[in-house]
Amino acid sequence: MGDRFNTMAGWALFAGIVALGGGIVSSKYYHSERPEKMGYAIEGVEAEGEGGDSGPGLNTLLASADVAAGEKVFAKCAACHTVNQGGANGIGPNLYGTVGEPIGQGKGGFAFSDALKSKGGEWSFDNLDHWLKSPREFAPGTKMTFAGLGNPVDRANLIAWLNTQGANLPLPAADAAPAAEGANAAEAGNAANAAEAPAANAANASE
Numbered sequence: 007m008g009d010r011f012n013t014m015a016g017w018a019l020f021a022g023i024v025a026l027g028g029g030i031v032s033s034k035y036y037h038s039e040r041p042e043k044m045g046y047a048i049e050g051v052e053a054e055g056e057g058g059d060s061g062p063g064l065n066t067l068l069a070s071a072d073v074a075a076g077e078k079v080f081a082k083c084a085a086c087h088t089v090n091q092g093g094a095n096g097i098g099p100n101l102y103g104t105v106g107e108p109i110g111q112g113k114g115g116f117a118f119s120d121a122l123k124s125k126g127g128e129w130s131f132d133n134l135d136h137w138l139k140s141p142r143e144f145a146p147g148t149k150m151t152f153a154g155l156g157n158p159v160d161r162a163n164l165i166a167w168l169n170t171q172g173a174n175l176p177l178p179a180a181d182a183a184p185a186a187e188g189a190n191a192a193e194a195g196n197a198a199n200a201a202e203a204p205a206a207n208a209a210n211a212s213e
C-alpha cells in the first residue's frame with residue numbers, strides 16, 4: 007500500500023512538473039506569437055481578452071463610473087479622435103454627441119468603412135462596450151486599427167465620460183446592488199438576484 011502510494015505520489019509530482027514545463031513553453035510560444043508592434047504604435051494599448059466576463063456587468067460599472075478617470079482613458083483615442091463640438095475629423099471621426107447616435111453615420115462627412123456603415127443600430131452603452139473591447143470583433147473589417155480596451159472598468163469609465171461630451175443620456179441603473187434589500191431582490195426576476203435574497207434577509211434578521 008505504501009509503495010503504491012509513493013508511486014502514485016511520484017506520478018502526481020511528475021505530472022505537475024510536466025504541466026509546469028508545458029506552461030513555461032506555451033507562455034514563451036504565446037509571447038513570441040504576439041507582434042512586436044501593432045499596426046499603429048499607440049501608447050498604452052491593452053491586449054484583448056484581459057478581464058474576463060465574471061466581474062460586475064456594464065450597467066453596474068456605469069452606475070459607479072469614474073468620469074474623470076474615463077477622460078484619462080481617452081488619451082488612448084485622442085491620436086485619432088477629437089471630441090469637442092464641431093471638432094475636425096482626424097484618422098477617426100469627431101466623437102461629439104456620438105453616444106446614442108446611429109452607428110457609422112457620424113457628422114462631418116467622415117468616410118466610414120462599409121463594415122461600420124452597414125452595421126446598423128446605434129451607439130448604445132452596450133454597443134460601445136463591445137466596440138471598445140474589440141473593434142475588429144464588433145465590426146469585422148473596420149478601419150479603426152485599435153486593439154481594444156481589455157479592462158471593463160476602463161471601458162465603463164470612458165463610456166461614461168464620452169456620454170458627457172454632447173449626449174448626456176441617462177445612465178442605466180446598476181444591475182443589482184450587492185446589498186440588495188429584500189424588496190429589490192424580489193422585484194428583479196433573474197436567478198442571480200434571487201440568490202442574493204437570502205443574504206439580504208440574513209443581514210436584516212441580524213439587526
Ligand code: HEC
Pocket residue numbers: 046048079080082083084085086087097098099101104107108109110111112113117118119120121122123129138147148149150151152155164
Ligand atoms: C488608430 C486610430 C484610432 C484610435 C486610436 C481610435 N480610433 Fe475610434 N475610429 C477610428 C477610425 C478610423 C474609425 C472609423 C472606423 C470605420 O469606419 O470602420 C473610428 C470610429 C470610432 C467610433 C464610431 C463613430 C461613429 O460615429 O460611428 C467610435 C465611437 C470610436 N471610434 C471611438 C474610439 C474610442 C473611444 C477610442 C479610444 C479607446 C478610439 N476610438 C480609438 C480610429 C481610431
